[in-house]
Amino acid sequence: MNQLQNLTNQMSRRHFFGRSASGLGIAALGSLLGQNSAEAAHSNNLPTNLPMKAPTAKRVIYLFQSGAPSQMDMFDYKPEMAKRYGEELPESVRGNQRLTGMTAQQGRLCVAPTIYNFEQRGQSGAWMSDLLPHTAKITDDLCIVKSMHTDAINHDPAITFLMTGSQLPGRPSMGSWLSYGLGSENSNLPAFVVMSSKGSGRKNGQPLYQRLWGSGFIPSQHQGCSFWWRY
């Protein structure tokens, strides 16, 4: 990637995050005023703090792996844990973290490393475990973000937080914000659609709630439309 491209990307990113409040609003204006946002963007009256580069993304596909294996078993390589296998969780890690009702009664809180083998993959050398042999082949095409964390320790509040930014119900979901901010080129179809997997049939298999694609406090035209399994 050349330097200019780099700079442009940085600018867009900074503009997006630094000005996201007004940025989204302006994008929303696009969907409110005209048949399509491109038309609106060419209008002379729009403020100047739009991203430097017109967004090229046409659609967003978001896969949410409800109940997936732990990152520690897949791509978050933690060799130090193997060295400290069985030791008491150090205070520097344990800190003031809350314990779930499940773990609070345990006699000990000890370090339990992954049981899977990790290797560096592709040219980037990203670590990935043997659990993901196929994914490992496309490592160089992936972007892995390891800095995500949450305060929520129970399923419902945690997933609600991931999908709406708040542990409590009532906020618009990610898809609703995209629909609100970017609009839709199609006025005769739902804002966005949701496909939920069938689940394994186990209890607690996939805790899913309609609010995860609901529109919260913004109008319900921005809610997702779910597709259901037909047998």
Add this chain to the structure above:
Amino acid sequence: MPTLTSLSQMIIATAFFAVSTVTLFAVEPDAPIDFNRDVRPILADACLHCHGLDEESREADLQLDFEENATAERDGYFVVKPGQPERSELVSRILSDDEYSKMPPPESHRQLTKKEVETLKQWIAQGAPFAKHWSFISPEKPEVPDHETDWCKNEIDSFIFQKLNSKSIKPQKIANKRTLIRRVTLDLTGLPPTPEEVQQFLQDKSENAYSQLVDRLLASPTYGEQMAVTWMDLARYADSGGYQGDIPRTMWPWRDWVINAYNSNMPFDQFTTEQLAGDLLPNATESQIIATGFNRNHRVNDEDGIIAEEFRTEYAVDRLETTTLTWTGLTLGCARCHDHKFDPLSQKDFYSFMAYFNSVDEYGRGYGNTQPLYYFDKETRAIIERIDQELIDLGDAAQGEYQKLIDLKKERDEVLKDSLTTMVMKDLPTPRKTYVLTRGLYDKPGDEVFHGVPNEVFPLPADAPENRLGLAAWLLDPQHPLTARVAVNRYWQMHFGTGLVATPEDFGTRGEAPSHPELLDWLAIRFIESNWDVKAMHRLIVMSATYQQNSDVTKETYLKDPNNRLLARGPRVRMTAEMIRDQSLAAAQLIDDRIGGPSVKPYQPEGVWSDMVAFFPEYDQDHGRNLYRRSLYTYIRRTVQPPAMNALDFQSRETCQVRRATTNTPLQALVLMNDPTYIEAARVLATRTMLKRDEFKTDQDWITDIYERILVRKPTHEELKILSSQLQYHRNQFVSDSNNAAKFTKIGEKEFKAAIDPTEVAARTAIVSLVLNLDETLNRD
């Protein structure tokens, strides 16, 4: 189906309104500045975030909405010097070009307009009068304006007419009788009028025909059902607990209490006291205890891994938020983590208020109907209490004893299958201590607090007991500035689509000021003086000429007032999900008129529950009469609401909701054209009318009858032409494809014994379905 053009027109109309309100509600240039109307909104929007009540975020120790602080001398200068804008630092700061002294700071998204700067200058020049926010001042009964016009039918009209007159706008005439009977019947009962009722009303030429109609509707048991729907939204009523397992519960005895209360016209003060504190009344009756279910309708977390105390705290918070929003329109919930940014509600106020709800004899983790319970069968009490205690004891030690947990829950389900309970309020013998929670966190207690209310809004009556009865007494004090205003505003909203205060979710400083402040106060005081007579208030509103106007509008008036805030025309409102379904069932004479009882499970696409919920995943669809119960009895599973209702702006009932959005989406048309409920209703109506075929000589006669039944009017010549040719088209289609006709006429479980040609039924079903989908059908004019 709405096109994008019509949608964007709607939105542009809204945008236009934002501009036009300036001319509708603003002051004339030389009129005196009113702090609440002119200054407070500017301060709240642009300044109070840093110079308001919240000490944590307050800069320069300046509180601009508080007279003593704002006008105090500070090292030889004044922020606000009444009468002297040139000596007021506020004025020099808002006029400054210097990036370090300019206010609001240049990096702030909110900058002042020229007009706002001018308003602030004028305000200080006129002596900088401060005032309490309008809704925190007790209402005083205003004089009813006197007019020489025969348009006015009651006091409401005098207030409405006065404002219209001042804008030189003329109101509309009374709507025709067909429009009126459809409008008022739908509003008061949620159902359309029957053809017989329409005929009777049309034939009644007496002066008081409409008044008698209103009395008949208010006396109908369907009135209580219609009123209950709005109250169920406020009370976040549902048939399951929400959260992870979303376990079924039986709160319908509380829902039936609400319907009965409305139907027996229980005064609003009693309605309030019994729901907030019925259990604390001396010799509380079964009914008064069931009423307290209002504050047990919140979600309850069943997940084994939770920290119980964390969620017990959430329930107390939920009760506080629901109670304050429902009765006072205050956003006290915002003060959970910090002092309110805009309203005089401190964090201490929040927790003092929470103390009223913090002593419930409950546990944070709960399965299905949770303690405290009201037992309809006294003998199951001991069994359930034993199981619940074992569940609590086991819960924290869940690991390894999972099977025992499952067995206990199974045993509990078995007992409760045949033994009805409902959740109610009951306090511990010794109240729990309540603390200010730092950042709202259950495990970060700060100072201890005691029962209290936001004093700045209204102080507690001296003799109020230190429990929920005291809270009810506070709300119901005739001098309380909010309770009656909020209640009558809600009734107004039920009939006009928008309240006199358009933001029922916020009566505080960030909410919208009332369009007709004198009328709001007059209604509030009238309501209190009538001993909180709810039916009388609805009667007063629907008897007004304002309500009875036809909804026609001239282009000129529309441009002046697109959102009809001045009410120069009758209200046209999109019906709710419940009303739209009930209307179809009623028109087809399918509707089941039984009142109350367990919630029912009408048609729903396969797999909606089983894909989403792990516990009780089978949706056991009902059959027979239960398929046609009114929609307020439809089973509401919180995490998977009925999709057909969801498409029509029904929300999740997870938290208190004071108004529903109205949107137009393509999904709605898809639901109304394809959902078995609507196809079945169309088929049943088509079949029933065909069975009386001797009454109809021609297709046109039949189409006219369908129109009368659904739209309460005759079709126009043009409509008859279109629908007749459409009927012929469908006949040809179905004759050439009889398999399709057979399939189409088998949708829905209602069967007819009479042998009728399925192709003819199919063709006519298509026509009825079309009429059920008309914009006019989905709106009540």
